[in-house]
Amino acid sequence: MMASSSSSPAAAPLWVILGRVALVQHDSVKDPGDLSVKLSLPPRASTVTVPMSVHPKPGYDDTDRHPYVVAACDAGVLLHASHWPFVGFDLDRDPPGILLVARGFQLAAAGPGKALAASVVRVPDRARPFQPGISSVRNLGLVSLPGTAGADYAVAELRITAGGDAADDDGDGRGSATLFTFRAGTDAWVRKDLSCPSMSGRRWMWSAHDVVAHDGKLWWVNLVWGLLGCDPFADEPALHHVPFQETYPAGGVGHTVAAEDVVSRRMVRVSQGKVRFEELARAPRAGAAAHRPEETVVVVWTLVFGPSGFAFWKQLCATSMGRVWASDSYRATGLPAKVPVLALLHPSSPDVVYFFLEKYLFGVSVSRSAVVEFVRKPLDLVKVVAGHRRPPPISWRHVLAWELPASLANGKGNAS
Numbered sequence: 573m574m575a576s577s578s579s580s581p582a583a584a585p586l587w588v589i590l591g592r593v594a595l596v597q598h599d600s601v602k603d604p605g606d607l608s609v610k611l612s613l614p615p616r617a618s619t620v621t622v623p624m625s626v627h628p629k630p631g632y633d634d635t636d637r638h639p640y641v642v643a644a645c646d647a648g649v650l651l652h653a654s655h656w657p658f659v660g661f662d663l664d665r666d667p668p669g670i671l672l673v674a675r676g677f678q679l680a681a682a683g684p685g686k687a688l689a690a691s692v693v694r695v696p697d698r699a700r701p702f703q704p705g706i707s708s709v710r711n712l713g714l715v716s717l718p719g720t721a722g723a724d725y726a727v728a729e730l731r732i733t734a735g736g737d738a739a740d741d742d743g744d745g746r747g748s749a750t751l752f753t754f755r756a757g758t759d760a761w762v763r764k765d766l767s768c769p770s771m772s773g774r775r776w777m778w779s780a781h782d783v784v785a786h787d788g789k790l791w792w793v794n795l796v797w798g799l800l801g802c803d804p805f806a807d808e809p810a811l812h813h814v815p816f817q818e819t820y821p822a823g824g825v826g827h828t829v830a831a832e833d834v835v836s837r838r839m840v841r842v843s844q845g846k847v848r849f850e851e852l853a854r855a856p857r858a859g860a861a862a863h864r865p866e867e868t869v870v871v872v873w874t875l876v877f878g879p880s881g882f883a884f885w886k887q888l889c890a891t892s893m894g895r896v897w898a899s900d901s902y903r904a905t906g907l908p909a910k911v912p913v914l915a916l917l918h919p920s921s922p923d924v925v926y927f928f929l930e931k932y933l934f935g936v937s938v939s940r941s942a943v944v945e946f947v948r949k950p951l952d953l954v955k956v957v958a959g960h961r962r963p964p965p966i967s968w969r970h971v972l973a974w975e976l977p978a979s980l981a982n983g984k985g986n987a988s
Contacts, residue, residue: 586981587919590972593954594620594639607674607692611685615933615945617953626692627653628670643714644974645785647725648675650714661963663710671695677980687980695727695754698761713783713790717805727754728804730792732778753804769813786842795838817885819853819871836913839968843922847875850925865911866894870938889923891941901943916973928966
């Protein structure tokens with residue numbers, strides 16, 4: 573394995589790469605097992621194991637054998653578990669099932685690199701009047717209140733109701749927003765109606781691809797339109813919209829962006845305490861000229877907040893795939909010169925972007941145009957299923973960078 577380009581290990585937060593699809597342990601309600609994580613050093617994948625006893629229908633033939641890791645932070649790991657056919661990578665609207673927050677992880681006494689959850693909190697269902705069920709697992713976020721070390725946390729979902737064009741003559745048409753929040757220590761979701769910020773020239777048909785937690789706030793990500801963020805702990809949350817600063821537009825006039833394409837080429841993550849936007853961008857070419865793969869550029873942007881609250885994107889680093897492919901470090905991997913798929917961002921070195929190519933995961937220092945992490949063995953992920961549907965292509969939806977809570981970071985040397 574190649575060495576990482578990150579700063580000294582002592583200064584960097586300790587972290588693992590979580591495979592999003594969990595394994596299932598066959599236990600019983602009378603003799604329940606532990607929810608656990610098999611910790612592996614990056615860039616190898618760590619795997620979550622969920623006991624059958626916590627499922628909504630334990631012991632049934634249609635019980636979900638592939639629970640999905642929705643989010644992870646210092647508060648714990650948020651999972652969705654269901655039953656056939658709404659299992660694994662089911663990203664449809666209104667999925668049945670339950671939400672679980674695994675908390676208080678401690679290293680197991682026996683066996684290296686195994687962490688056990690001290691508790692598993694079942695998030696209350698929302699099957700009640702005026703509080704519809706979860707719209708989609710990609711619309712859910714988990715965030716902890718700053719200063720509580722994860723003891724106080726919130727699970728939240730944002731729903732946008734489409735309105736007219738924000739640029740209509742009446743100046744009204746932004747749609748409406750509803751924030752549903754479950755907070756630690758409570759027994760029910762709270763609903764709050766919010767005002768939508770202006771988003772000129774767009775219609776409010778917001779559909780989130782992902783949710784990112786940062787500094788006590790949640791950001792709902794649409795990989796074409798930008799971010800919608802708010803503080804779910806506030807008495808009166810206010811939504812803020814931040815459009816992307818694009819290297820090249822994701823779609824021009826009269827063009828649409830394929831869902832699979834935008835997911836493979838764009839993602840938003842947090843690194844070194846700041847929100848970052850990563851993209852694989854392709855320059856538009858005139859006429860019938862074909863795009864040249866080596867001209868694909870990798871760009872990392874940083875979200876910067878001005879003194880008045882105004883937010884903008886500042887480019888951190890960029891390179892071309894051609895420069896990466898020409899490096900000795902890439903040739904040493906033996907990988908073909910093909911445009912990869914975005915996987916994750918190093919949580920403490922924002923210029924190190926990880927990619928999937930075929931069955932391999934590798935990390936690139938964008939500022940150096942060099943491969944800094946690579947394991948010659950294919951990445952060991954739990955086989956992805958999506959009920960009766962075809963599984964989505966591999967992307968950042970398959971993995972998650974988890975900065976370990978203090979209870980695990982102190983003993984991470986035991987990771988395999």
